[in-house]
Amino acid sequence: MAEAAAITVLGTISREHLECPICCCRFADPKILDCLHNFCLKCLLELISRQQPKADEITCPVCRRVTAVPDTGLQGLPNCFFLSNLVDEFNKQERLLGDAPTDAPTCEECDEGLEAVSKCLDCCKLICTKCLEAHERMKSMRHHRIIGKEDHEFAEALIGPQMKGNLKCYKHHDQDICLYCETCKTLACAACAALDHRGAEHENREVADAIRSHRQNVGEILQMFEQGREEFKVADASLSHARNRLRIKVARACKDVTTKEEEEISKIRNKSRHLRDKVTQIGEARDRKFEEVQKSNRDKMERAEQIVATVNDLMQQADDFELLDLKPKVMHNLEFQKELEFEQAQHDLSFIGVKCQDIVADTDIGEVLQEENWQLKVEFGETGPEDGKLERPAGVACLTNGDIAVTDVEKWKLMVFTSTGEYNKNVGGEQLNNPRFVAVTTSGLLLVTDKNYVKVLDSSLSVIRQFATSPDDADDKTNVSGITVDKENRIAVADSERKMISLHHLDGSLIRNIPNDMVAGDLASGIRERLIFTNVSESKLICTTYTGDEVFNVDTLLDGEPVCPFGVCCDDAGDIYVSVDSEVFDSYEVHHYSPNGVFIGRLARGLHNSYGLTFTQSGELVVADKESVKIFQRV
CATH class of the missing domain: 3.30.40.10 (Zinc/RING finger domain, C3HC4 (zinc finger))
Known part of the structure; x- marks a missing residue:
């Protein structure tokens, strides 16, 4: 067997x-x-x-x-x-x-296919009876070593000569290969060195030194390739995200166009179709560009992988002499490393939107926005103790009906406004004692942190249940700093005192605790089961998985100077938005990052002590900014 x-x-x-x-x-x-x-x-x-x-x-x-x-x-x-x-x-x-x-072995000297009866160990050829006679007649081969079929070593001879000791010179068969000429890129024996490779222009090195240097050079190049592999991964991931974000924005832009079309359906049906096609065409054109770049990067990487795999096999399996013999070809193939560059995603091309307008006569329904810019759309919240006025807004969340829920940490109340800033109602007193951070589930339930509890409110803003975020004996060691909920309605709560994030089911039952010494700020849910949070004192933006594995940990900077990050949220494409405080520029801003923690740009500048951030269902950015709430839209 x-x-x-x-x-x-x-x-x-x-x-x-x-x-x-x-x-x-x-x-x-x-x-x-x-x-x-x-x-x-x-x-x-x-x-x-x-x-x-x-x-x-x-x-x-x-x-x-x-x-x-x-x-x-x-x-x-x-x-x-x-x-x-x-x-x-x-x-x-x-x-x-x-x-x-x-089948018996055949002669390798003639084309008659006759059975081999001997082998010349010097020629390394199997020969038949006829070729053996010719072999023995030739003066140059008269002293060659012949093993016959009747010899007990014939089977071993058929397998071929094994390389023992040093390799013999190709020109001087009785001389061992002992040198390598760096000038001629070839192996040489002592006779070759004396006859063909002498003079100052020839750099002869001992085989051991030459192979040691060769292996070191190859190793350094392969190490550089590993760096190129990592750059490829970053570039490929950024291109994939840019393409995905482009698709989301194209879909949203088409939806916005459709909404406007429905508002003025009798006048704009044909023009709306034209604008959707224009958006889609631009999106497809850009997607093709992303695809071409991505394919080019992948083709480069595939070719590089093939060369590296072949070189690695050669370096592992070939002997020293053969490696040096093949050195010019190996090094020539490894020259790809010098040109192994990967094109990064042009993030600006991943955005597309529309700016709709009222239609009069032959005016177009809107225009395609090919660059991402923001401007203030709505600001609301007068200062005062009365209902409907704000003193210190902190957390914001958008309800499924379009209303905006705002927590006021001075009044200890939760207030609800319409999307245009009109006051609706508030919740406090017996239901909420100290509301601070808010989030909304996919089913429309409102989650509010109230000291060490998370309270769940229905569409009428009544508390239907609550659950604790920490053990009872940890109440005096708890400081909830953020809450978020993902599309699967899993709730994550950041605790800056206990240095951990607790992950819960919607009913409040604990899934797991995720310890992290950097937890010291707001919290958001990213794509692919990722949690993004800020660390104010360390000026850090951190991302981990639901199992606690760190995805990235980046410094929040502005023109090379650290800025303090506070609020954080993610859009539907997974991009990250962070409100930051810059003492150098004496201003709060919102910064834009990719899902991998790469800084993209600045938006919503000139803010004042902002903390809470969220997005409306239509993609507008809502900011709780000191004494008011501001809504920014793309233009």
Whole structure:
């Protein structure tokens, strides 16, 4: 059974690694092209005969790269010794297992297909009876070592000579290879060095030193490639996000157009269709551009991976002499690293929107917004103790009916306003003692933090249940600093005192605690089960997964100076928006980051002590700003 298993394994290895890609048979006299792919010499000869009239170069059938044919023909291409030895050893093991081919070996000197009866150890060729006679008649071969079929070592001889000790010189067969000429990029023996590689222009090095230097150079280049791999991942992720954000914005823009169309359906049906098509066309054009860049990056990376995989195989499997023999080709192939650059996403191209307007006569229904800009749309909240007036707004959330819920930490109340700023109602007293942070579930329930509790309010703003965010014995060690809820209605609560985020089901039951020493600010739900939170004192924006693995930890800066982050929220594409306080510029602003924590730009400048941030269902940004609430829209 073990022998059968070994035979099966050998067969698999042969098919996967020892067969020529052209003839699908085991390599025979394998040659290496400039691209480092290996093929049988016979297969290459047949291939180049079909590629006439360009007989001075040959195209690799695997990667289509071109290799110049040496002056001596394809026979002058480098031999792949490690593959030849591996095939020989493989054949030997098959013979030992009784699975070797039953056909007798044929002569390698003639084309008559006669059975080989001897092997010349100096020529490394199997020869028949006729060729043996000719071999012995030639003066230059008279002293070659011949092993006959009757010799007990014939089976070993058929496997091929094993490389023992130093490699012999190609020109001086009795001399060991001991040097490598850096000038000529070739191995040499002492005789070669004295005759062909002498003089100040030739830099001869001992083989050990040359291979050590070669391995070090290759290692450094491969290490640089690893850096390129990481850059590719960042670029690819940014392009994927930009494309996804573009699709979301295109969909939202089309929805905005449709809404305007429905308002003035009798006048604008045809023009709205034209504008949607325009938005879609721009979106498709930009998406194609993103796709082209992404495909180009991936193609570069795929080609680089192929070269690296081939070089790694060669570096692991080839012996030192062969590595040095192939050094020019290896280093030539590794030159791709110098040009391995990946194009990043042009974030501005991932935004598209519309600016709708009233239609009069032949006026267009709106215009396509191809750049993202913001302006103040609505501001509300007079200062005063009366109902409907604000003293210190903190948390904001948009209800499913479009109303805006605002917590006032001076009045200890929750107030509700319409989207245009008209006061509706407030909640306080017995239901809410100290409301601070708010969030809304996908089903329209309002979540409010009230000291160490989260209270759940229905559409009529009545408390229907509550749950604690910390154990009873931790009440004096708790400081809730933010709350958020994801699309699966999982609730996350930040506790800056206990340095953790607690994750709960909608009924309040605990899913898990996520400890993190950097928890010291507001909290938001990002894409792919990520939590984004701020650290005011350290000027940090941090992102972790639901299992506590850190995704990024970045400094919040403005012109190289640290700014203190407070409120944080995410839009429907996963982009991050943070309100920051800059002592240098004496101003609060809202900064825009990608889902991977890359700073994109500034918006909503000139604010005052802002904390709460959220988005309306139509994509407008709502900011709780000291004594008022401001709503910003894209223009």
